[in-house]
Amino acid sequence: MRFGVFYVLECPDHDFSRAYREMLAQISYAEHLGFDEVWLAEHHGSDYGSMPSPQVAAAAVAERTERMRIGIAVSNLTFDWPVRVAEDYAMVDVLSGGRLDFGAGRGYQPGEFHNMGVGDRQDVSREVFAEALEIIRGLWSRKTGEPFSFQGEHFDIDAVECRPTPVQRPTPPMYVASISPQTFDLVASQGYNMLITPTLMTLPELNRLVVDIKRKLIAGGRDPLSLDFPMNWQIHLAGSAEEAVENVAEPLAWYYRNVLDLVPSGPDVPRTYERYAELVAASEEAGGLTLDGLRESGVLYVGEPEGLVAEIETLHQETGLQHLICWMRFGGLAHEKVLSSLELFAEHVLPRFRDRPPVVPRALRDEVAAIR
Incomplete structure (x- = not known):
């Protein structure tokens, strides 16, 4: 499996020089750690x-x-x-x-x-x-x-x-x-691989979409073990779940307030962006986004390393995940907390999957076996 880090580079305090310096330092350190x-x-x-x-x-x-x-x-x-x-x-x-x-x-x-x-x-x-x-x-x-x-x-x-x-x-x-079925069709017809993220949908919903598009690609002749769908996932690790939650509560609240204000929503949604409006409406019907709710739905992982190991193991088997992008610097999270999370991932998570070979998603194994 491959592991990466990800940057949107939100900058709530508008100190862009500091944000760029920290990003470049974190990237250099991530390479040193083995990402x-x-x-x-x-x-x-x-x-x-x-x-x-x-x-x-x-x-x-x-x-x-x-x-x-x-x-x-x-x-x-x-x-x-x-x-x-x-x-x-x-x-x-x-x-x-x-x-x-x-x-x-x-x-x-x-x-x-x-x-x-x-x-x-x-x-x-x-x-x-x-x-x-x-x-x-x-x-x-x-x-x-x-x-x-x-x-x-x-x-x-x-x-x-x-x-x-x-x-x-x-x-x-x-x-x-992509998060839309129409763009999935473009991926399938042109032979591209797909970048995925559960930011605006639950992890089970995303998993179903990944398996469906992989089914289409395999039916079109793609090698099931060659399908590379990097998953970008907001992750924060600490020594305990309680410490992790305390670290990210404010940055994540800031992040989700902003993203929900920026995505297409309301009565005048541009054509082909209806899916975004549906996701925003669903979050509002559920009473808004809370950290507990986001954790329970798998939109992000905030906790200790062993729990993340179990989640990645499930994703590997259920969707064939072989490429995880770790979004650890979000909402202006403090530099030292990002570095600590990177260290914990490198020490406790990365070695468990480094040599893991690609697998066919569990739901598709009988279909692939029949084709072969």
Whole structure:
């Protein structure tokens, strides 16, 4: 199994210099502890995230690390010209010596679309996203000096070349982030792997979705043991569950207040974002989000290491989880508490799964056996 760390880089106190310093220090320490990768998220114009250009952060990470892979979770393809996105991240792949993992999404926060001057794109974001992703893959898969052309509804590119080209051929690993069935279909039809997170749904709901999409991919001919669905999970570890809860109560309350204010909701939800509004409405009907409720539903894990070991074991068997991204720095959680959580994970959790081979999800084993 592979293990990573994740950064949205929320900054409640607006001390961005400190937040960036702490993030880079935590990433360096995570590599020292044995984590395999870091993932960086793009966000714009709110306290929720302070990393508008993950490609800039990724270049800084490349200089401070030696072996960690550098993942993007995600680049919002509806905000930019896809040729520029392809160039920037190809440069990251070159600077890092071929360590880029490229995750892409279409964005979901209406305020971000407004901030980036593309508010009219949100209703057609799925189509814009699909075209942009096809362009990036097309540019990356060409040799240097070999032009690429594309004519679509939203982009028209004639004989464009990408400089530089990525080190990894034909492209760096590419992932799609999604919580909607329609985007799952895109993943299935194009052969991508999927980034998943239980932030706005319960863990059992997410598990069912993962098994369903893996069933579709396997039926389409994908090797069941090659399916790589990194799960991004908010995690905090301490010596006891009581200590862990005390550490994160305020940062998590801040985080969930913010995220629920930013996602599409209410009567004027942009087209294709209805799923977000449904999730917000469900949380409101349940009386709002509480730390106890979030822990019980598996949206996050806050506790001691042995309990997390048991949870990961279950996920490994039930969904075939072989790739866990640990979101440990959330809501402005204090630097020393993040470092302590990383240390506990590296000491007590990581060694239990390091050599664990991939497995087929339990619910699909009979089906896979019949195909073979």
